[in-house]
Amino acid sequence: MTYVAADSRYDSMPYRRVGRSGLKLPAISLGLWHNFGDDKPFETQRAILRRAFDLGVTHFDLANNYGPPYGAAETNFGRHFKDDFRPYRDELVISSKAGYDMWPGPYGNFGSRKYLLASLDQSLGRMGLDYVDIFYSHRPDPETPMEETMGALDHAVRSGKALYAGISSYTPEQTIEAAGILKELGTPLLIHQPSYSMLNRWTENGSPNLFEALEQVGAGSIAFSPLAQGMLTDRYLKGIPADSRAAQDKSLDEGMITEDKLDRVRGLSRIAEGRGQTLAQMAIAWILRTQGKGSSVTSALVGASSVRQLEDTLSAINNLDFTADETAAIDEFAVESDINLWAQK
Numbered sequence: 001m002t003y004v005a006a007d008s009r010y011d012s013m014p015y016r017r018v019g020r021s022g023l024k025l026p027a028i029s030l031g032l033w034h035n036f037g038d039d040k041p042f043e044t045q046r047a048i049l050r051r052a053f054d055l056g057v058t059h060f061d062l063a064n065n066y067g068p069p070y071g072a073a074e075t076n077f078g079r080h081f082k083d084d085f086r087p088y089r090d091e092l093v094i095s096s097k098a099g100y101d102m103w104p105g106p107y108g109n110f111g112s113r114k115y116l117l118a119s120l121d122q123s124l125g126r127m128g129l130d131y132v133d134i135f136y137s138h139r140p141d142p143e144t145p146m147e148e149t150m151g152a153l154d155h156a157v158r159s160g161k162a163l164y165a166g167i168s169s170y171t172p173e174q175t176i177e178a179a180g181i182l183k184e185l186g187t188p189l190l191i192h193q194p195s196y197s198m199l200n201r202w203t204e205n206g207s208p209n210l211f212e213a214l215e216q217v218g219a220g221s222i223a224f225s226p227l228a229q230g231m232l233t234d235r236y237l238k239g240i241p242a243d244s245r246a247a248q249d250k251s252l253d254e255g256m257i258t259e260d261k262l263d264r265v266r267g268l269s270r271i272a273e274g275r276g277q278t279l280a281q282m283a284i285a286w287i288l289r290t291q292g293k294g295s296s297v298t299s300a301l302v303g304a305s306s307v308r309q310l311e312d313t314l315s316a317i318n319n320l321d322f323t324a325d326e327t328a329a330i331d332e333f334a335v336e337s338d339i340n341l342w343a344q345k
Contacts, residue, residue, distance in 0.1 A: 013056025
């Protein structure tokens with residue numbers, strides 16, 4: 001059956017400006033890191049993507065190696081795009097990244113010009129796109145000069161294969177350096193994609209911290225893993241379910257889930273209940289709170305394994321405000337918990 005987007009798709013989702021750019025993103029974006037590889041039913045994927053767009057989610061975030069296997073999420077999204085979303089291309093923000101392991105040999109990893117630009121061409125081919133809206137350096141490369149990596153992003157934009165340049169998991173100092181190089185090249189840094197949650201607050205540390213650095217350079221931010229790889233949901237309140245990410249060693253080590261951390265999660269769950277939200281909804285709302293000048297997140301990047309889960313998560317936008325008492329109560333439990341898998345070693 002031919003997909004026709006809902007007329008009401010822009011009625012409820014808030015859209016936020018990305019830094020000092022002209023682009024806006026939905027407060028909640030959909031990430032295809034999990035649940036869009038060949039291990040998930042194609043029809044389930046289709047239902048999630050359609051419902052997301054119908055509810056105002058205009059941003060779909062991918063990377064070259066999302067799957068399984070590597071590349072499968074982009075290939076599957078390409079099929080969905082061809083079948084359902086091509087008429088709406090100008091209403092969509094589609095992003096991809098390169099920086100982690102993708103193919104064998106010395107040219108399929110990290111941040112060389114050769115790898116980034118070859119990967120972008122492959123991503124466009126898999127998705128059937130002429131361009132992506134945002135192309136990211138997925139992580140810093142300690143061995144490649146920053147000038148080379150940023151030069152590749154600049155080339156991607158100048159070639160018309162990307163509209164904007166982004167980075168992910170860069171420190172505040174690296175962010176300022178990267179933005180300076182891009183500015184000299186004439187391609188502003190649009191956005192940074194850090195991991196950030198109530199249990200992973202590295203972005204708030206340092207002077208300047210990451211949010212202050214982004215304010216300084218005029219870039220926005222989109223937080224990934226705002227649910228701490230699933231810890232900030234009701235799934236772990238009574239322990240580790242057999243079908244959970246932790247039990248299956250999928251982006252969350254079972255050893256990370258200590259009784260102390262579970263006590264914090266339970267404390268946060270009680271606060272969420274008092275707000276009339278699920279823990280996941282409150283965790284998303286907390287990410288999107290206004291923290292002060294220069295420290296607000298543009299968009300929260302979430303995953304979904306079902307339409308029901310997607311709808312539950314998107315309901316976070318119905319209550320994004322926190323009282324001072326709620327914020328203080330949350331801060332008693334929302335402390336750094338050493339779960340940042342993407343921290344630079």
